[in-house]
Amino acid sequence: MWPLHPPCRIGSSLLTRLRRRKGRRSVTEVAKKFRKDVQGAFMRMNPIARSLIAAITFAAGAASAQEKVIYNFLNPDDASTPKGSLIFDASGNLYGTSYYGYYGDIDDATSGTVFELSPPSVPGGKWTEQVLWSAASNQLRNPLGNLIFDANGNLYGSATGVFELSPPSAAGGTWTETTLTSNEDSLGGLVFDSQGNLYGTSEYFFELSPPLSAGGNWTDQDLFTFDSESTGMAPVGDLIFDSKGNLYGVASQGGAYDEGMVFELSPASGGTWTENVIWSFGGQGDGVTPLAGLIFDSKGNLYGTCSGGGPSGLGIVFELSPPASPSGSWTETILHGFAFDSTTEGGQPASGVVFDAQGNLYGTTEEGGPYTAGGIEPFGGGSLYELSPPSQAGGNWTEHILHFFGDTGDGYDPSGGVVLDSKGNLYGTTQAGGTSGLGTVYEYTSQPTAA
Numbered sequence: 001m002w003p004l005h006p007p008c009r010i011g012s013s014l015l016t017r018l019r020r021r022k023g024r025r026s027v028t029e030v031a032k033k034f035r036k037d038v039q040g041a042f043m044r045m046n047p048i049a050r051s052l053i054a055a056i057t058f059a060a061g062a063a064s065a066q067e068k069v070i071y072n073f074l075n076p077d078d079a080s081t082p083k084g085s086l087i088f089d090a091s092g093n094l095y096g097t098s099y100y101g102y103y104g105d106i107d108d109a110t111s112g113t114v115f116e117l118s119p120p121s122v123p124g125g126k127w128t129e130q131v132l133w134s135a136a137s138n139q140l141r142n143p144l145g146n147l148i149f150d151a152n153g154n155l156y157g158s159a160t161g162v163f164e165l166s167p168p169s170a171a172g173g174t175w176t177e178t179t180l181t182s183n184e185d186s187l188g189g190l191v192f193d194s195q196g197n198l199y200g201t202s203e204y205f206f207e208l209s210p211p212l213s214a215g216g217n218w219t220d221q222d223l224f225t226f227d228s229e230s231t232g233m234a235p236v237g238d239l240i241f242d243s244k245g246n247l248y249g250v251a252s253q254g255g256a257y258d259e260g261m262v263f264e265l266s267p268a269s270g271g272t273w274t275e276n277v278i279w280s281f282g283g284q285g286d287g288v289t290p291l292a293g294l295i296f297d298s299k300g301n302l303y304g305t306c307s308g309g310g311p312s313g314l315g316i317v318f319e320l321s322p323p324a325s326p327s328g329s330w331t332e333t334i335l336h337g338f339a340f341d342s343t344t345e346g347g348q349p350a351s352g353v354v355f356d357a358q359g360n361l362y363g364t365t366e367e368g369g370p371y372t373a374g375g376i377e378p379f380g381g382g383s384l385y386e387l388s389p390p391s392q393a394g395g396n397w398t399e400h401i402l403h404f405f406g407d408t409g410d411g412y413d414p415s416g417g418v419v420l421d422s423k424g425n426l427y428g429t430t431q432a433g434g435t436s437g438l439g440t441v442y443e444y445t446s447q448p449t450a451a
Contacts, residue, residue: 067384067403069411070127070427071117071441072434073101079113079131080438082429084189085146085351085416089153092421093118094127094441096429097143097157101134101438111135112142114157114165114175117441127441132175133165140179145189146238146416150196158186158200162208180208181220188249188293189238201235201249203227205265205273223273224265229254231275232261237293237304237352239265248278248302250290257282260290260306262320262330278330279320281306286332287316292352292417297359303335305349305363312339314347314368317361317387317397335361335397336387343370346383346401351417353387361387361397362426364414369404373412373433381406381433382414384426384444402444405430411440418444 073080079098086096094117101113112135118128132155135141143159150156155165155175161182165175184202191199198208198218205224211217226232232251239249247265255261259282265273282288287306294304302320310316317336323329338347346365353363362385369380384403390396406412411430418428426444434440 066446067410067442067444069409069434069440070443071129072436073098073438073440074436075438077101078438079115079129081431082115082439082441083144083415083431084429086419086427086429086441087147087149088419088421089149094419094427095132095147095155096416096441097145097147097159098439099142099144099431101131112140112159114143114147114155133163133177135159140182144187145200148190148192150192156180156190156198158184158188158190160185162186162190162198162200180218181206183220187234187236191239191241191247193241193245199239199247201226201239205235205247223271224275226251226254229256229258230277232263232277235263236291240294240296242296242300248294250292250294250304252289252291255280255282257288259286259288259309262290262294262302262304279332281309285311285334287318287334291350295353295355297355303355303361304352307348307350310334310337310339312337312347314338315349315365317349317353317363336399338365338368344401345369345399346380346385346404350415354418354420356420356424359389362402362418362420363387364417364428366413366415369401369406371404371406371410371412373406374408376432377406377412380404381410381412382430384414384418384428402426406433409435411442 078101080101082096082098084097086094096115098113100111113131114133116130116132120126140159140161140163143157145158147155147157153167157163162180162184164178164180168174184206186200186202188201196210200206204222207221207223209219226235232254234253235249235251237250239247241247245267250262252260257280261277262279264276264278268274286309288309289307291307292305294302300322306316308315315338316334319333319335321331339345346368348367349363349365351364353361365383367379368383371381372378373381382405383401386400386402388398411433413432414428414430416429418426420426424446428442430440432439
């Protein structure tokens, strides 16, 4: 039986940055740092030695009939260690971020990339990667949050600041990076409002307003401070708007039990915003330490994950239902509690969940499963799961394990979530594993893939 906070990887880089902010150092975080240091030692090896170990440990081969590695991050001069989710453009290209790579050593302050993966031109062909931006030439570093597009095809993301990437004017040109602010060390993604303002969280809830004229500066304004158990601390993940203009998000610390919380931010007069804590994690049998953002269903219910806690201490998937009256309280339902036995279940989700058209939820866990990546991951390489809703109201959601990570040639430790294409195929990243041990991009198809 695991303790409440087992010594596993839980968004290690995210927690490292939380630790720098607040100086809080739990047993779990110490264990995470140790395992990150082990991975760092591997990456700092002589490239020939590292390649030899990788060739032995991660021999090429199909991981399963339905999961396929479509790209292996090859060396530190490439993107490496992707930790976030991917997004599609209208042409079917994938975009994502990597925490390390492209001239950035694992301990180098100038590291991290934004990359693009273009699909093959013929069935069965290879996906093509291009690094669009690297932190080697910029003061920002280590992007963690997810990317978003604006209507003009510009990409926006967050790292130790907020940046914009503008596409080239001609095919084959270079993307142009603009730092919008270097004051916000964000651990989550960004969201646009209808006026083109960007919102995100760091130690603050902040707004970035676009310039009034071309070439001007964006205006950074801190609207709310997360600095106590009552307000929440260390907000993480993406924010999401409801239909009334309120924003919802999670804080990994704080709340009534200091185990994290869900908050609502509502616009008020004079450009101010007010916070309402709608759920505090850490009660009896509840989850703790949410590390990812939320999603809505069509009825206004919120869905998300906690990386720990729950019936077995290995995290949960939860639903929060809005109150029936304005003075009422939100109600939590635990849809699934992770309780892996190293063969049949995953544990420790660091990502959120997404819906498909049928109302099924999909997500990943960083731990669990029978594969140990050649002994590197004794608690398993992680899982890709599906949760199907009950056929009748009040029934139980049903979990289906779609894939266990960490077999030969496969990636492991998925800390990002998944994105669906128009055919219902799932795409995501692993922060380690693959042919060089530096992470992968994978595809999970509804039909078996060719070996």
